[in-house]
Each structure stands twice: as C-alpha cells, then as structure tokens.
Amino acid sequence: MPRRPRGFDTDAAHAHLMARDKRLAKWMARIGPIAPDPRWRKAFDPVDALARAILYQQLSGKAAATIVGRVETAIASDRFHCDTLDRCDDATIRACGVSGNKLLALRDLAAREARGEVPSLRQMATMDEAAIIDALVHIRGIGRWTVEMMLMFRLGRPDVLPVDDLGIRKGVQVIDKLDETPTPKALLPRGEKWGPYRTYASLYLWRIADAANAPKAKDAKPVKRSQG
Numbered sequence: 720m721p722r723r724p725r726g727f728d729t730d731a732a733h734a735h736l737m738a739r740d741k742r743l744a745k746w747m748a749r750i751g752p753i754a755p756d757p758r759w760r761k762a763f764d765p766v767d768a769l770a771r772a773i774l775y776q777q778l779s780g781k782a783a784a785t786i787v788g789r790v791e792t793a794i795a796s797d798r799f800h801c802d803t804l805d806r807c808d809d810a811t812i813r814a815c816g817v818s819g820n821k822l823l824a825l826r827d828l829a830a831r832e833a834r835g836e837v838p839s840l841r842q843m844a845t846m847d848e849a850a851i852i853d854a855l856v857h858i859r860g861i862g863r864w865t866v867e868m869m870l871m872f873r874l875g876r877p878d879v880l881p882v883d884d885l886g887i888r889k890g891v892q893v894i895d896k897l898d899e900t901p902t903p904k905a906l907l908p909r910g911e912k913w914g915p916y917r918t919y920a921s922l923y924l925w926r927i928a929d930a931a932n933a934p935k936a937k938d939a940k941p942v943k944r945s946q947g
Contacts, residue, residue, distance in 0.1 A: 720845035726759035726875035732919035739912050742894045743920065746927050753922050759875030765840060765855075766832050768869060770799035773824045773860045774817065789815035801829035824860025831858055848876055871918050880910040880917035890924025893931045 733752050737744045774790070775783040793811050796803040804812075804825055812822055831837050838846060838854050846854070848870055855866045867881040881887055882903035891909060892900045901909065913920035 722844045723847075723876070725844075726755055727877035727916070727918070729753065729755050729919060732877065732916035735916050736913060736920055736923075740920075743913075743923065746894055747923055750923060750926055750930075753919070753926075756872060756875065758873055762840065763873055764798060764800070765843065765869070766801075766828065766837055767799045768873060769828055769837070769855070769858065769861055769865070770804075770825055772865050772868075773821055773828065776821070776860070786816040790817065799825070801833040804829045821860065824858070827859035828861075843874060848879060871921065876918060878915045878917045880906070880913070880921055882906040882910070884921075886925045886928045887921055889928035889931070890926075893927050894924075 729752065733747070737747060771787060774787050778786070790799075790812060791797050793815055794803045794806045796806075809822055809826075812825070813819070817825070828837070836854070837858070838851065843851055851870065851874075852863055852866045855861050855869075856863055864881055864883055867879050867884075870876040870879045871881075885900070888900045888903070888906060891897070891906060895901075895909075910917050910920070
C-alpha cells in the first residue's frame with residue numbers, strides 16, 4: 720500500500736475552495752490564509768494521543784492538564800502505553816482524579832494495544848481515513864469525532880469533514896445564512912463541494928463560527944479540538 724503524506728498543500732487548498740464556493744470564499748478573504756499545522760510534521764504515538772484525549776474529555780484544559788500530570792507522576796512516565804499504565808493499580812489512577820469511566824477506557828486502550836489492535840503511526844500511513852476510524856472507534860471512550868480530530872490535526876489528512884461537530888455546523892449556518900443549524904446528514908452533500916480539501920474548509924468553518932459568536936461572548940476561549 721502507498722504511504723499517505725502527513726499534511727497537504729494549504730495554498731492549493733485555499734485556491735480550490737475560493738474557486739468552488741463563493742459563500743465560503745467571502746469569509747476566507749476576511750479571515751485570510753490559514754497556515755499548515757506544525758504538528759503535521761511531528762512524530763507522535765497514537766496510543767499516547769488517544770489516552771490524553773480520553774483524559775481531556777468533558778474537562779477544562781487546566782483541570783485535565785492537572786490530572787494528566789498526576790497520572791504521569793504515578794506511572795513515572797510522560798508517555799501512556801500498556802506497560803506504563805499497568806505500573807499502577809486502579810485505586811492509584813483513580814486517586815489522580817480519573818473518573819471510573821475514564822479508567823475503564825484507559826484499561827481498554829492498554830489492553831487493545833497489548834493485543835496489537837491499535838495501529839501504529841507507521842501503519843496508519845498506509846491506511847485510509849475510514850480504515851483508521853474503524854480501527855479506533857471500538858476502543859471504549861473513543862468516538863468518531865476524536866479520531867477525526869487526530870486525522871485532521873495530527874495526521875494532516877486533507878479531506879476530513881466532522882459533520883457531527885457543532886462548530887462546523889454553526890459555520891455552515893453562518894455562510895449559508897440558514898435559520899437553523901444544518902443536521903449532520905444535510906451537511907454531507909454540502910461538503911462534497913469542498914473535496915478533496917474538506918479539512919481546510921473545516922478549519923475556516925470553526926473560525927467563522929467563533930467570529931459569529933464573538934459579540935455574544937467576547938471573553939470566550941476557542942474550543943480545544945485536538946489531542947495536544
């Protein structure tokens with residue numbers, strides 16, 4: 720299988736979207752070009768990234784970072800793997816502030832890694848997006864959205880559209896001047912126009928949604944959408 724590059728030509732993506740979608744193009748011109756994400760070129764461990772995604776779920780960044788730091792101290796490592804997580808019993812990890820459900824998710828992730836069920840970064844390079852999603856959503860606590868964030872922000876796949884993301888749907892509502900937020904099902908055909916750069920379109924849609932909400936929540940911080 721051919722290896723898939725990490726990242727894509729954002730200049731080509733920008734030109735493509737500007738030509739294909741006039742409504743989106745108006746906002747793109749206002750916002751300006753979005754640079755490539757530097758994380759696309761950095762090596763990372765999918766298991767570690769998924770473990771951190773689990774720990775960050777439903778918490779503020781500060782609270783989650785505190786808990787992650789405690790777990791790192793408990794396992795005496797800054798990397799989450801089956802061997803490091805197994806250094807501590809359940810009670811020790813729970814004492815770090817990890818909920819019962821998140822502990823079960825971490826244990827399931829570690830067990831699947833030990834069985835060779837979590838593809839490595841090298842293996843992911845030869846897999847398409849659907850195959851990566853299918854391989855990872857069976858892990859407890861890992862849903863499609865979490866995997867899509869990894870595909871976009873860590874693997875740099877160019878054509879991912881997270882239709883379940885409220886920010887994406889809000890962005891489409893703004894550019895299309897809709898009375899209601901479109902459903903994920905309605906967003907799928909709308910997004911066909913942006914292929915093969917739906918990831919780049921998504922980056923703009925998030926910014927558009929944030930800009931539209933800015934007058935109502937000037938002090939609101941952008942939502943963290945990736946695994947660190």
